[in-house]
Amino acid sequence: MTAATDRPVEHVTADVLVVGGGAAGTWAALAASRAGRSVVLADKAYTGTSGAAAAGNADVWDAAADWDAQETEVGRRESLGDGLADRVWLERVVEEVRARLGEWEQVSGERTLPGSAHLRWQRSRLQRRGVRILDDSPVLELLVDADGAVAGARGVHRRNGGGYEVRAGAVVLATGGCGFEARSVGCDVNSGDGALFAVEVGADLSGTEFTAVHPVTSEPNPVLATAFSRWARFYRADGSPVPGTTGVRGRSVLAKAALTEPVYCRLDRADPRMRTALRLAQPAFFAPFDADGLNPFEDLFEAPVILEGTVRSSGGVLVRGDDCATGVPGLYVAGDVAARDHVFGATPGTGAENAAWAIASGSWAGAGAAAFAARQGDLHASRTVRPTGTAGLRPTGTPGAADDYRDVIRTVQAEVLPYDVGHLRDGDRLSASLAELDATWARVRASLDGVGADAVRARGAAALLAAARWLHGAALARTESRGVHQRSDFRALDPAQAHRISVGGLDQIWTRSGTAQPLRTVTTRLPVLAAAAQRL
Numbered sequence: 023m024t025a026a027t028d029r030p031v032e033h034v035t036a037d038v039l040v041v042g043g044g045a046a047g048t049w050a051a052l053a054a055s056r057a058g059r060s061v062v063l064a065d066k067a068y069t070g071t072s073g074a075a076a077a078g079n080a081d082v083w084d085a086a087a088d089w090d091a092q093e094t095e096v097g098r099r100e101s102l103g104d105g106l107a108d109r110v111w112l113e114r115v116v117e118e119v120r121a122r123l124g125e126w127e128q129v130s131g132e133r134t135l136p137g138s139a140h141l142r143w144q145r146s147r148l149q150r151r152g153v154r155i156l157d158d159s160p161v162l163e164l165l166v167d168a169d170g171a172v173a174g175a176r177g178v179h180r181r182n183g184g185g186y187e188v189r190a191g192a193v194v195l196a197t198g199g200c201g202f203e204a205r206s207v208g209c210d211v212n213s214g215d216g217a218l219f220a221v222e223v224g225a226d227l228s229g230t231e232f233t234a235v236h237p238v239t240s241e242p243n244p245v246l247a248t249a250f251s252r253w254a255r256f257y258r259a260d261g262s263p264v265p266g267t268t269g270v271r272g273r274s275v276l277a278k279a280a281l282t283e284p285v286y287c288r289l290d291r292a293d294p295r296m297r298t299a300l301r302l303a304q305p306a307f308f309a310p311f312d313a314d315g316l317n318p319f320e321d322l323f324e325a326p327v328i329l330e331g332t333v334r335s336s337g338g339v340l341v342r343g344d345d346c347a348t349g350v351p352g353l354y355v356a357g358d359v360a361a362r363d364h365v366f367g368a369t370p371g372t373g374a375e376n377a378a379w380a381i382a383s384g385s386w387a388g389a390g391a392a393a394f395a396a397r398q399g400d401l402h403a404s405r406t407v408r409p410t411g412t413a414g415l416r417p418t419g420t421p422g423a424a425d426d427y428r429d430v431i432r433t434v435q436a437e438v439l440p441y442d443v444g445h446l447r448d449g450d451r452l453s454a455s456l457a458e459l460d461a462t463w464a465r466v467r468a469s470l471d472g473v474g475a476d477a478v479r480a481r482g483a484a485a486l487l488a489a490a491r492w493l494h495g496a497a498l499a500r501t502e503s504r505g506v507h508q509r510s511d512f513r514a515l516d517p518a519q520a521h522r523i524s525v526g527g528l529d530q531i532w533t534r535s536g537t538a539q540p541l542r543t544v545t546t547r548l549p550v551l552a553a554a555a556q557r558l
């Protein structure tokens with residue numbers, strides 16, 4: 023079967039290919055370039071303006087350099103992980119981000135990173151270093167060599183419809199999570215492609231059950247603003263409060279209330295000083311209110327509870343090394359596509375913490391990919407490779423005989439977005455939903471494909487479907503309530519399940535309990551030990 027990528031018209035060679043142009047991708051490309059490697063960055067949209075990071079706020083997790091303050095902050099975050107967070111990885115993130123923010127501070131005098139300004143700065147730095155950026159050029163599949171090592175990728179240029187191929191010594195996936203097209207600003211490009219690419223070449227996933235994050239959103243223009251719930255109160259249509267909605271676990275109460283009635287919000291916990299700070303932190307959140315003449319600090323606004331999927335969660339491709347290696351030779355992951363249940367545990371990080379993870383993991387993955395490519399020498403240009411794309415790209419039966427990509431997306435959303443399956447989970451409901459998704463996968467595998475722009479949409483729909491099946495599989499396997507994973511039929515936290523659950527598979531979903539800690543080296547803690555020595 024001929025796929026949309028089988029006859030690329032453009033051939034590019036680089037030491038490192040980075041897929042995705044958000045915060046994680048640009049920091050990965052920068053790190054690989056600094057290591058002396060040639061770099062190509064391929065972005066589904068336009069690097070610098072698209073994705074969750076570009077629509078995000080200015081806040082980044084930046085713990086104080088003082089030893090006691092850092093220990094207190096890391097300990098606080100570790101305690102939120104319900105037994106799955108790892109202090110060593112949290113410390114690594116803090117220390118890496120402290121150094122990277124220092125670069126921005128030298129330029130701007132600030133240690134906050136407004137999303138759009140951050141990415142424009144990153145783009146200009148990459149261009150000055152000679153990194154080739156392929157805008158509007160979504161990757162559709164990875165390439166592997168005869169030994170199974172990742173050797174590049176193929177994709178299409180949206181502007182002219184032509185296919186391209188990048189041969190590379192190593193690849194960093196920084197494609198973002200899967201937002202299930204739930205209308206969160208900046209997340210429409212996040213269709214879970216990277217996780218599908220990774221599983222197709224043999225990688226596993228972890229933490230996919232920890233995806234039920236529902237932020238405070240504004241109805242006219244949903245913007246990721248979960249942290250704003252700290253200053254919010256929630257009300258019914260008659261103005262009476264909805265009790266029990268404070269804190270992370272209060273989202274379960276919100277989700278349950280939203281099953282039967284509209285939920286309204288007002289940011290009336292914020293004092294005047296904080297109101298000014300919130301406007302500066304995320305102006306995009308306030309833009310639709312200002313346009314409609316509403317004051318979210320004084321006026322009630324409808325706040326639908328929207329599933330963020332894996333955009334801001336703990337789930338993603340399992341990290342098997344402190345350089346964000348996946349265990350598949352030549353493949354590295356960063357940002358939202360990477361699992362971080364080993365970092366934040368069962369309760370996903372805030373926007374600030376996930377921004378820090380994107381910067382840190384991107385830097386590690388880029389350096390790791392550069393080192394791997396250096397060991398390959400120039401062989402990557404001449405290796406015999408094969409494409410690995412499956413669902414939505416190379417149907418096993420008659421193309422177009424069943425669902426098109428729109429049908430697939432509607433089916434996925436019906437089985438993921440409702441609160442009684444996406445958040446308030448029940449085994450019977452999950453099992454029935456997974457059966458429907460499995461049946462849809464069988465049809466997709468047999469017939470879904472597309473040409474040009476439709477190829478991108480078909481592949482994205484297949485990735486959404488795969489993400490939903492992995493989510494449900496892991497959610498069924500975790501028979502307890504832990505962190506944001508809440509089971510109505512298993513309401514208690516089970517101490518015996520204080521372990522990770524890995525998941526994978528394409529035609530058949532599998533799960534495995536007791537996923538080991540990612541590899542790490544003691545050298546990653548040297549800055550901490552040095553600080554301790556100075557303090558003593």
